[in-house]
Amino acid sequence: xxxxxxxxxxxxxxxxxxxxxxxxxxxxxxxxxxxxxxxxxxxxxxxxxxxxxxxxxxxxxxxxxxxxxxxxxxxxxxxxxxxxxxxxxxxxxxxxxxxxxxxxxxxxxxxxxxxxxxxxxxxxxxxxxxxxxxxxxxxxxxxxxxxxxxxxxxxxxxxxxxxxxxxxxxxxxxxxxxxxxxxx
Numbered sequence: 365x366x367x368x369x370x371x372x373x374x375x376x377x378x379x380x381x382x383x384x385x386x387x388x389x390x391x392x393x394x395x396x397x398x399x400x401x402x403x404x405x406x407x408x409x410x411x412x413x414x415x416x417x418x419x420x421x422x423x424x425x426x427x428x429x430x431x432x433x434x435x436x437x438x439x440x441x442x443x444x445x446x447x448x449x450x451x452x453x454x455x456x457x458x459x460x461x462x463x464x465x466x467x468x469x470x471x472x473x474x475x476x477x478x479x480x481x482x483x484x485x486x487x488x489x490x491x492x493x494x495x496x497x498x499x500x501x502x503x504x505x506x507x508x509x510x511x512x513x514x515x516x517x518x519x520x521x522x523x524x525x526x527x528x529x530x531x532x533x534x535x536x537x538x539x540x541x542x543x544x545x546x547x548x
Contacts, residue, residue, distance in 0.1 A: 384460070395460035403471055404444055450474050 384395045391398070454470065456462060462470065 394458075396458045399459040399467065400444075400447065403467075403474075404447055447474065 384398055388395045388398050450473075451457075451459070451470075454473075456470070459467065
């Protein structure tokens, strides 16, 4: 049974990267750059938004706004630079060589680094962050968020969809829709 699960996960990741490779060739770029764009766009659109939607103490929210790292989210180029520095610090040169589950961990770690959240007074942990993102992210209407949410589902078992086939199909569909909308 365990072997079957590993095989299914491998096929899911293989299909995902196969689709990313096709898109990267079409757009004359690398898989690493595509993944980086998806992650950055997700962070730009949702990182601050979900903090406003969850009911957190006002003084903590003010701390986020005053945090120099959080201010970087306002500027696209700064966020890209900051993410690149973060990847360099983690020893990652090519995102396409990082397993999907590690990419999820990377995004989670980057959120913590970005906002300076280390599970202190208000007990906001990586799992809490992801749960809140998933809770307040619109469904498939938003392509970037839905793609990342599907990845997060692999990290939090209780949020899994009905079965792996639906998830695989949805991820590929989401990828296609996202790049159809963004290609010029």
